[in-house]
Amino acid sequence: MDNKHDILELLRQVADGKVSPENAMLELKEAPFEDLAYAKIDFHRSVRQGAAEVIYGEGKTPEQIKGIVERMGEKGCRNILVTRISQETGDYLSRFVPIDYHKIPRLGIAFPEARPGRGNIVVATGGTSDMPVAEEAALTAEAMGNHVTRVYDVGVAGLHRLLSNLDILMQARCVIAVAGMEGALASVVGGLVDCPVIAVPTSVGYGASFGGLSALLSMLNSCASGCSVVNIDNGFGAGYLASRINQMEGIKEE
Amino acid sequence: MDNKHDILELLRQVADGKVSPENAMLELKEAPFEDLAYAKIDFHRSVRQGAAEVIYGEGKTPEQIKGIVERMGEKGCRNILVTRISQETGDYLSRFVPIDYHKIPRLGIAFPEARPGRGNIVVATGGTSDMPVAEEAALTAEAMGNHVTRVYDVGVAGLHRLLSNLDILMQARCVIAVAGMEGALASVVGGLVDCPVIAVPTSVGYGASFGGLSALLSMLNSCASGCSVVNIDNGFGAGYLASRINQMEGIKEE
Amino acid sequence: MDNKHDILELLRQVADGKVSPENAMLELKEAPFEDLAYAKIDFHRSVRQGAAEVIYGEGKTPEQIKGIVERMGEKGCRNILVTRISQETGDYLSRFVPIDYHKIPRLGIAFPEARPGRGNIVVATGGTSDMPVAEEAALTAEAMGNHVTRVYDVGVAGLHRLLSNLDILMQARCVIAVAGMEGALASVVGGLVDCPVIAVPTSVGYGASFGGLSALLSMLNSCASGCSVVNIDNGFGAGYLASRINQMEGIKEE
Amino acid sequence: MDNKHDILELLRQVADGKVSPENAMLELKEAPFEDLAYAKIDFHRSVRQGAAEVIYGEGKTPEQIKGIVERMGEKGCRNILVTRISQETGDYLSRFVPIDYHKIPRLGIAFPEARPGRGNIVVATGGTSDMPVAEEAALTAEAMGNHVTRVYDVGVAGLHRLLSNLDILMQARCVIAVAGMEGALASVVGGLVDCPVIAVPTSVGYGASFGGLSALLSMLNSCASGCSVVNIDNGFGAGYLASRINQMEGIKEE
Amino acid sequence: MDNKHDILELLRQVADGKVSPENAMLELKEAPFEDLAYAKIDFHRSVRQGAAEVIYGEGKTPEQIKGIVERMGEKGCRNILVTRISQETGDYLSRFVPIDYHKIPRLGIAFPEARPGRGNIVVATGGTSDMPVAEEAALTAEAMGNHVTRVYDVGVAGLHRLLSNLDILMQARCVIAVAGMEGALASVVGGLVDCPVIAVPTSVGYGASFGGLSALLSMLNSCASGCSVVNIDNGFGAGYLASRINQMEGIKEE
Amino acid sequence: MDNKHDILELLRQVADGKVSPENAMLELKEAPFEDLAYAKIDFHRSVRQGAAEVIYGEGKTPEQIKGIVERMGEKGCRNILVTRISQETGDYLSRFVPIDYHKIPRLGIAFPEARPGRGNIVVATGGTSDMPVAEEAALTAEAMGNHVTRVYDVGVAGLHRLLSNLDILMQARCVIAVAGMEGALASVVGGLVDCPVIAVPTSVGYGASFGGLSALLSMLNSCASGCSVVNIDNGFGAGYLASRINQMEGIKEE
């Protein structure tokens, strides 16, 4: 009911006497979500957009997650992402719903459904240790129907490794640059490509990396134009945004 | 020379004997920029992309800026953005080159050239004081040929002001959300629209806003999907990225 | 239109055919504020609550402030608080509207109107230098119709000064504790009184006070129950909240 | 003995010869608390105010807690809150004293006693993971005799979930807004309601939430008037303060 | 009246009928300070201890300072320290009261009175730029009747400069170590001498000195035993504490 | 050899031909410590001062600690403090050397030797949870021959608990104020007593206490004169410094 067309339609029904003012009031309040006491599930978006849904698994019990996933499945959601869950939780869920569990990013995809990979999103990492975050981004994007190219371990300290993948980078419609430590990957990539670059700082590192702060600040200060940043380790957010950008339609000139 | 087609072409000319190896080596090194001693001007991008060029004015003398702008103008650059310059510097520059100076964002546009506004970028601010940053973003986007809609002073503490502009927001291809203090605008807007949202924290505020840190952290932690963040007060960066996104062409299915 | 009774009324009028669906839609969008291009003035609250309105002066031009104040005055607002403005801005405004300017808190009260001081709010400070913030709080509360008692320079390093005002503190319905440096005043007062205590950290201090951070953290960690904290130097916020608390009506038992 | 009436009474008894100066001196020093070597129990407040007592469980051994609770129970305290204790400690205590243990907020209520729920405090959370802190607040308020309404998982990224509970929020005498991550809930709620809002940042989140710092700063910078903030995860403090506010009596006009 | 002997005496007078309970109550409240509206002056300490009094000048108007100093002088205070005042304020004060103004530490000593320098306090600095803070400490200590030895510019980067003053350091009863930048002076001195060492971090430095934070942390982490730290730039506090330590009397064995 | 008298003596022996220049050079280099490969034990101080020695146990293996303690014991050291060791390490050490292990402060005292408690040091804490740090301070001071009075759980939120111990505080030659959370204890105590106050911030607390940072800043900013601060949780450092101060001899007037 968060859409002006729906509201206008409702008002018309009130005018036509099909809906009483009191019921209209009720309907305005009736949210397009279901209340599971511990969570309010939002079905609108998924149905309307064909998008992947996400459940942030950390801080939820396996039972809570199961309850939410099952209800979503009944409503017809597919490719439901369940992030940051252990192998144990993944195994538990698999006893109730179909789910693909990915160990490195600690991610489950429930009610999996193959989708054609459209466009092209490149996911690049500075090092091997950035893979968990990168895979969360890549799998999210794939679940949402995007074609993803992975270019891992191309940190700027060995520039030739990055440059040898230059043509791959330049064919992307959107690049996700994942890096911890000094996070310089985003700047360098941002200077090489013309498409939007989403920088994901990771908490990989030690000492003065301060849990990803160093990479975060570095990426925010990137001198390259066309970069923006998401939260530390937020692979899902990067994948989701990259999907939005990759799937942009062209401007319709009038 | 940062493009594999150019390199391949050069190699072919070497193979054909049209270019000697030594000269090819030289050409590989010859950068597509001009060296003004204090700055290296890059012409490639502008020419290739028809994009606006930017000169970050802070920390440069009026004379240095003049030198760079003049040289760019000679090379055919138009709509050259000169950010963070005083009225005095703007006046000084106007004695040498055609320039439109905008007082609120402290921004000059040299060799201005009207461009048709394509697509639709919405720039929203939390308060009146966020206008300088918002205008830097809006003028950048306009200079790059985008249609921009401004929705100012719609902070979340007065939610009806934001909601009454909901239809404007929902028609955007990309939203730039500019806010200081607690920076909640990005989260709320991110939850309302389906297009990419670029969050710009501003240094507006006092006390525990710590020069924009509060808004920055808030925006990075946004629970809404589809948001990403640029540096504090970085209106130019947001406008530039929004332009890239707004002007995306649709995926060409094969 | 942010009130369910108004919406229900509107729906009834649509049902009665008095309002067309399209006009209802429009009205739902018509915000109870006026758009001055640079600011959206909200009249609802003031009229409905008889409350003081506030304009945060920092970062606005005298002309912008004048525009907002004048329009508010026309709409019938009284005791409009204009915070953080210089004497010059105060003088400028006084040429157009009636205004009382208070030098220490750098605060103007436009269209001033005496209101009976109800209940009792005590404003206490740790030192003399905390007075600007304390006066902003006290004048805000007075403008909103509250009786205010000031107890200044009663910091905990000279405990007898505080204890000798114990009876004044214990008669308060709400205490505002204003302190910089180590901010211990809030804890000690919070342990002495039974009413709500609003702690205001100030940026008074040097060195490791880090612009009020020390007092802020100290107040947030207060071991005394019944304390809460507002932003550093936010005298207005404390005065406004204290007014809300002081003017609480008793629970109506059914 | 921290009350001027008690001191005056004591002085009168000295004047009447009923108490010797030396004994009065002793009595002045005799604190209204009992010394258990490792803790000084304060009985005054509880008896005088009928309030719930609290024992901060973290960093105390089960034996220490048992000792304090037993002594309080003997003195007639009821609804003694024991915060942040494990299930094990709860079980241990239950062998000695009557206690209700609540698993989610890790909270025990010893010598529980039903109290009529007066007034109305609304506890709202941004997400499901904020429930432990929210329940600590809600149970504290209930133990102190307040009526509490829970509205969970209404974060601002899904604004319709919040708006559909608008009438519940608007009937509150005090709202406790509990949120982690970007903490925008407090600002939005603060703009919607007219009663005092107590914001509780939680340590829920990851990356740039920095253990609750992001939510804390966000809430302190809230542009909405009428908000104040307590320590990160301090559900008890919020519940206690909300009780004080909710149970305010009306101003007695003379 | 913050002394148990005074209270006991008062109670005796009540018992003897010399003082009525009501008057005793009043007297208990009558603070040993005078209220100047903007400040509460405390005379007790000065008279009782023969100590120097201090007025923190920053954030007070010359008129306010003059008022406080004059009243203190009338009460018999001598060697009143007025810290952090400009030459102008010093000149203004000198028109009303006798005052010695010291330019480097921006310190005035009103109603100056020579006092014999007892014991021995050594004030050492890391560099020339630490002199303002060091002089504030040294003059404070001298005004309180201590003998002070200055050893300036003996930073640890030129260890021989420090070692060549080793015998001076080893004769001190208390050392004040004043240093900015990396603040290592305190550690090294603390390892060399056996008397208490008071470390004063200064805000001297640039870059990663972060306004004295680096020196502060360094001094707090000092591996040498016998060191403690005061606030950044707090020369007065160091001088005052050093005086307390230097003037300790020996333990009276019974 | 870090003492000018020793050097002078050595030079005299060279002059007398009792020591060759080469041997003198060697002796100047021969440190008054023994090298255990992993540690250099310093015997000088202990012998000269009759002081307690300390071994910081964290990060050392039980075997390393045993090696150091045994060698010290052979050299005649007594009351050797071994801080921050587990019960297991304590048990292990007890198989080789006489040692008293204290569980709460996780502290062992090897080769224990009763010493008469001279003077008077008061150790006060804000809460029960500060006891481990307070006991480390108290036991250190006792091991060094000082009389210690403990006043625990007298935090400023219950001011009467502190004031009822006022006479104990005022009889101290030195007070150690141990507190976490907001750390206000140091300020209040500092304002009440005339002797030096050593403030020890503790890491007790949660949320915005940031591991003791809040208490640390609060104590550094204390408005009370005569306070200084040691590192967070540094009970040993406070006890050692208090001992130095308590055992000061009076000034010898010539």
Add this chain to the structure above:
Amino acid sequence: MDNKHDILELLRQVADGKVSPENAMLELKEAPFEDLAYAKIDFHRSVRQGAAEVIYGEGKTPEQIKGIVERMGEKGCRNILVTRISQETGDYLSRFVPIDYHKIPRLGIAFPEARPGRGNIVVATGGTSDMPVAEEAALTAEAMGNHVTRVYDVGVAGLHRLLSNLDILMQARCVIAVAGMEGALASVVGGLVDCPVIAVPTSVGYGASFGGLSALLSMLNSCASGCSVVNIDNGFGAGYLASRINQMEGIKEE
């Protein structure tokens, strides 16, 4: 292929018709590394420089490390450093490749090969607990063919321990100063020697050492010239850089 001579050579071969333009293009892209899917191994450097290779073990599985080490060994690499691995991982690796595991620095050296120790690098530590970092530095330097002298536990709080090793320090071609807590060792050593000093802050400490931040800031602010700093606990980086400096050849005057 990151070397202008190689490129020139390649171009010549194209000119000579020995390589086709297309193959040259391919070769330009063919990186001097091997792609193991999870890592890109760089062989160039090792072969060219005879240097030790390093694998940062943290965040890699034993299997991944084994794969990389084996492939490197086949290519002829020797003295391959594997940092931050557990004893278990070391044991696992030893079943496949020759490896020396060092327990204190948690470091393995695979395909070990004795190299003559050239020049002189001194590694000094402030305390015993800094040994793991110091050994990582020392073993790295030794594996790269440098002579290393260890001087441990010479912190500035016991200056004579440092000074008694002065001649060792002064014979170094490069000093690595490893220290936690207040990190003053670097400043003092930097003032004593004339060769480059590499400072390594360690995370040893507690409280306000904030995980090495205190030592880091202290070292960055060192007043001694000739010092530079690497990341907290980065023993490898210090050893590697020291090797580069120690093995510098003299300037060849023309």
Add this chain to the structure above:
Amino acid sequence: MDNKHDILELLRQVADGKVSPENAMLELKEAPFEDLAYAKIDFHRSVRQGAAEVIYGEGKTPEQIKGIVERMGEKGCRNILVTRISQETGDYLSRFVPIDYHKIPRLGIAFPEARPGRGNIVVATGGTSDMPVAEEAALTAEAMGNHVTRVYDVGVAGLHRLLSNLDILMQARCVIAVAGMEGALASVVGGLVDCPVIAVPTSVGYGASFGGLSALLSMLNSCASGCSVVNIDNGFGAGYLASRINQMEGIKEE
């Protein structure tokens, strides 16, 4: 007297009766510096090493600087660097001593003396605004007799500008990488060259650059081996250290 040979010589003279023990003691204390009351000038180093001397100008009066410079000049020092002084101070000094003032780095070189530029140090900057710091480094190195090559405005966002200077970088004996904002230059350069790289973070930038903190952390976390970092804006320190490295003599094999 900080040199073992000097001490041995002195001891020999004592043995020979040429120097009395008392005089030797005096001489040991007689520092190789001159005391100007406000500064202790150290002549040793300059004379012994033929190095440039430096006076940190900030926080010193022109008169103090003049005093120090004049005395140094009399002692024969040449190429005395006076850093961070204004043009006015430079002009003032030029009336007393020969001095070259450089406007961009705000640096004076007193008693200038041409020295042959030996070896090769490359100074590279990320942008034009980093020039003041870069010039301080370059001029320092030149004053100390090094050959310096400047490569300015080669930030990583325009990688071709950096790569086109690759051969210059690879011929360096030491590179100084100067950059603000995200500071990625150091990582990229560190990966390209084999010589030591000294990274200098600058305070250039805005927003989340936090006065150079972002560049500092980035550089400390550099994944490239062979890099080390000096304080923010510390051009002098970098130049001085680079000189030490550049002028290393080769290892003398025995």
